[in-house]
Amino acid sequence: MIKTRDFISRRRTLAAASVGLAVVASSAALVAGSGGTAGAAVPGRITVVLGRTATTPVPNCPQICRGIVSSTGFQTSNEQGKLPFTVPFDGVVTAWTITLGQPTNAQRSYFNNVYGKPPKAHLAILRHIPRTDPPKYRLRRQSRIRILTPFLGRTVRFKLGNQMRVLKGDIVALSVPTWAPAFADGLDSTSRWRASRDEGRCVGAVVDGRPQQMVRSTREYGCNYSTARLLYTATVVKRR
DSSP states (O other): OOOHHHHHHHTTSOOOOOOOEEEEOTTOEEEETTTTEEEEOOTTOOEEEETOOSSOOOOOTTSSOOOEEEEEEEEEEETTEEOTTBOOSSEEEEEEEEEOOOOOHHHHHHHHHHHOSSOEEEEEEEEEETTOSSOEEEEEEEOOOEEOGGGTTSEEEEEEEEEEEEOTTOEEEEEEEEEEOOEEESOOTTOEEEESBOTTOSSSOGGGBOOOOSTTOEEEOOEEEESEEEOEEEEEEEOO
């Protein structure tokens, strides 16, 4: 039975969390998607998988189903350290993954009615604006939006046909225009993330939070949440 009241009381706490920074050696294989599809790395290049950890938490859905809603967010820390989605060198984002829960029909109907349909997400490349407090970020680039309905209940890997250039220090965030069951909470306090909401509006109506989707726009990320994780990764290849 869907625990709607429990979700409603917490749904505004969007979703988040993340993973670590995994360096892939030149001869290693890149795990790709729920079926474990792999692609061999090209010799002589350096690849990192931002947000990947040894294990991935189980998404909340369909138990007490919570998801990421109407927000852009990124991990600020996890069990492996701080800012796991910070790009370590100039390069290109070549692919990304997202791990999705499997909501029941009733849960999907609720999300669709409240936050819009279908579930969808994409990547956002953010740059911190120095000396801003609460912190503000500029949206530098974004990938095309992916509809998630066919992939519910699994991990899917999306290749980027038009690879996105990134600079050292950029943040690779997850942007969700509607909703996405790519969320796990109840984790330890090292799992923290930021969302595109103004400080002082971290709990409340969903209209207080919205995804940052206009390139070159600036947005305050004033809400820092804990004990939860956004279940996505991004593969970055160093520019030669």
